Amino acid sequence: MNKLSLKTFTLLQTVTSVGLSALAWMVTGVRPIWNGSLPSDRQRIYFANHTSHGDFILLSACLSEKERAITHAVAAGEYWGKSRLRRFIAQDMLSSVLINRQWTTPEENPIEIMLSVLDQGHSLILFPEGTRNMTEEPLLAFRSGLYNLSMARPQVELIPCWIENMSRVLPKGQFLPVPLLCRVVFGAPVAVGPGEERRAFLERAHATLLALNPRPERDD
Amino acid sequence: MRHEISILIIGLLAVLTTASIVAAILSARAPKPLSSTLVNLTQRINAWWVMVALMTVAFFFGRYGMTILFALISFAALREFVTLTHTRRSDHWVLLGMFGIIIPFQYWLVWTAWYGLFVIFIPVYCFLLMPAITALHGDTERFLERIAAQQWAVMISVYCVSHVPALLTLNVPGFEGRTLLLIAFLIIVVQGSDVLQYIFGKLFGKHRFSPNVSPSKTWEGLIGGLVSASLLGALLSFVTPFSPLQAAAVAFVACSMGFLGGLVASAIKRDQGVKDWGHLIEGHGGMMDRTDSLVFAAPVFFHIVRYFWTV
Numbered sequence: 001m002n003k004l005s006l007k008t009f010t011l012l013q014t015v016t017s018v019g020l021s022a023l024a025w026m027v028t029g030v031r032p033i034w035n036g037s038l039p040s041d042r043q044r045i046y047f048a049n050h051t052s053h054g055d056f057i058l059l060s061a062c063l064s065e066k067e068r069a070i071t072h073a074v075a076a077g078e079y080w081g082k083s084r085l086r087r088f089i090a091q092d093m094l095s096s097v098l099i100n101r102q103w104t105t106p107e108e109n110p111i112e113i114m115l116s117v118l119d120q121g122h123s124l125i126l127f128p129e130g131t132r133n134m135t136e137e138p139l140l141a142f143r144s145g146l147y148n149l150s151m152a153r154p155q156v157e158l159i160p161c162w163i164e165n166m167s168r169v170l171p172k173g174q175f176l177p178v179p180l181l182c183r184v185v186f187g188a189p190v191a192v193g194p195g196e197e198r199r200a201f202l203e204r205a206h207a208t209l210l211a212l213n214p215r216p217e218r219d220d
Numbered sequence: 221m222r223h224e225i226s227i228l229i230i231g232l233l234a235v236l237t238t239a240s241i242v243a244a245i246l247s248a249r250a251p252k253p254l255s256s257t258l259v260n261l262t263q264r265i266n267a268w269w270v271m272v273a274l275m276t277v278a279f280f281f282g283r284y285g286m287t288i289l290f291a292l293i294s295f296a297a298l299r300e301f302v303t304l305t306h307t308r309r310s311d312h313w314v315l316l317g318m319f320g321i322i323i324p325f326q327y328w329l330v331w332t333a334w335y336g337l338f339v340i341f342i343p344v345y346c347f348l349l350m351p352a353i354t355a356l357h358g359d360t361e362r363f364l365e366r367i368a369a370q371q372w373a374v375m376i377s378v379y380c381v382s383h384v385p386a387l388l389t390l391n392v393p394g395f396e397g398r399t400l401l402l403i404a405f406l407i408i409v410v411q412g413s414d415v416l417q418y419i420f421g422k423l424f425g426k427h428r429f430s431p432n433v434s435p436s437k438t439w440e441g442l443i444g445g446l447v448s449a450s451l452l453g454a455l456l457s458f459v460t461p462f463s464p465l466q467a468a469a470v471a472f473v474a475c476s477m478g479f480l481g482g483l484v485a486s487a488i489k490r491d492q493g494v495k496d497w498g499h500l501i502e503g504h505g506g507m508m509d510r511t512d513s514l515v516f517a518a519p520v521f522f523h524i525v526r527y528f529w530t531v
Binding site for chain 1: 299
């Protein structure tokens with residue numbers, strides 16, 4: 001099957017995760033708002049809106065050190081696997097899980113890779129929009145990964161997380177962040193209902209996430 | 221200066237200790253679960269302990285401590301202000317400049333006591349250059365609203381706040397080496413006025429001052445707060461170059477400006493549809509929620525002292 005195996009958290013990863021969380025706090029004063037779920041070290045898939053490279057750093061800064069150690073962001077392999085440096089940053093420093101959106105061989109099947117992470121008892125951060133949202137729309141339509149994962153591993157909790165303001169802190173194409181206050185709203189878990197269709201579930205999860213936006217009329 | 225500092229610190233500790241004891245007794249007697257007012261009161265007093273501790277530490281580091289502390293306060297306040305305003309992707313460089321250039325440069329001017337540039341750098345040069353940069357980007361959507369918000373953000377959170385450490389650059393004859401006490405006087409009187417207005421408002425408040433802007437501000441709170449804060453100013457005249465009467469008058473002007481600052485801050489929050497500026501200080505909201513009155517009082521206090529007491 002596939003070769004992805006998760007080693008224990010290395011010193012480099014611990015230093016990176018503590019350092020980035022402290023940096024995220026200093027720049028954005030980030031604070032989690034637990035609105036329907038609570039911090040927990042049980043296995044979860046956190047799914048969030050995606051507007052900036054900083055998104056998963058902000059989200060993981062809201063988790064405890066223990067949870068962060070077993071939580072991996074799912075990132076685009078075409079981008080983060082391109083050069084040795086990017087691969088080093090994504091995999092060795094940030095312990096992200098790289099998937100290829102244009103996969104060809106069975107070993108590259110993104111769902112299989114993510115399932116293998118879940119089967120090792122770890123959690124995932126997933127951006128079901130599939131890519132960073134650069135449009136005026138607050139949230140793009142979801143791809144089907146979330147549904148497939150939930151059907152295959154129904155015991156894993158799906159937690160919607162609305163990341164506020166990160167698109168203003170670090171817009172696409174910029175490297176220096178503007179320090180603005182950010183919040184991450186964690187909502188109540190969603191699960192695929194009995195006999196629920198793929199489309200219906202994805203639309204429901206989409207609506208649940210969108211409803212967490214604390215300032216919908218000001219999202220600019 | 222040692223003697224005056226000891227008296228100020230002992231006085232503050234006595235006030236805070238009394239407040240904590242009163243809050244503990246009230247909480248012990250009140251029915252459980254505690255009302256939100258009592259919970260908030262305890263949170264506020266605890267936050268005051270932390271703020272007084274931080275101020276004291278900064279105080280002992282003298283000019284370094286004060287300049288760095290207020291630069292950080294400007295940073296936190298500006299961050300809260302800009303978060304509430306409408307910005308667009310094309311504002312990125314202007315916003316970066318506000319945090320990365322304007323704050324350090326303005327506090328460098330404070331540090332080097334370059335008065336001539338300190339008073340005009342933001343209201344003249346930044347006010348002209350910031351909209352110019354935005355115009356060069358070519359994004360004119362809601363242009364006036366965006367630049368006005370950015371200019372007010374740096375005016376309030378950087379320019380006004382920087383007048384507090386700038387007090388250290390004033391040369392008051394017969395008061396050499398004691399200018400730190402001017403900062404202590406300003407902060408104790410203005411923040412004291414806030415607390416006293418809150419207490420008088422809670423005890424006797426009936427007639428709303430401006431229900432559209434801030435429902436919690438009352439005439440009784442305002443008058444009681446201003447009178448008692450002026451008395452506090454007179455009592456503290458021993459740490460200032462002022463006579464007791466002068467100290468009361470200066471305190472009255474500073475606290476009146478502080479009241480107006482709170483009113484303006486409330487109007488901005490109401491316009492933006494939020495209750496607090498942020499969540500930095502437990503029980504108080506954000507940095508701007510705590511410093512709005514100081515922000516308005518500082519430049520006026522600075523110029524009064526500069527005009528009447530320096531050579």
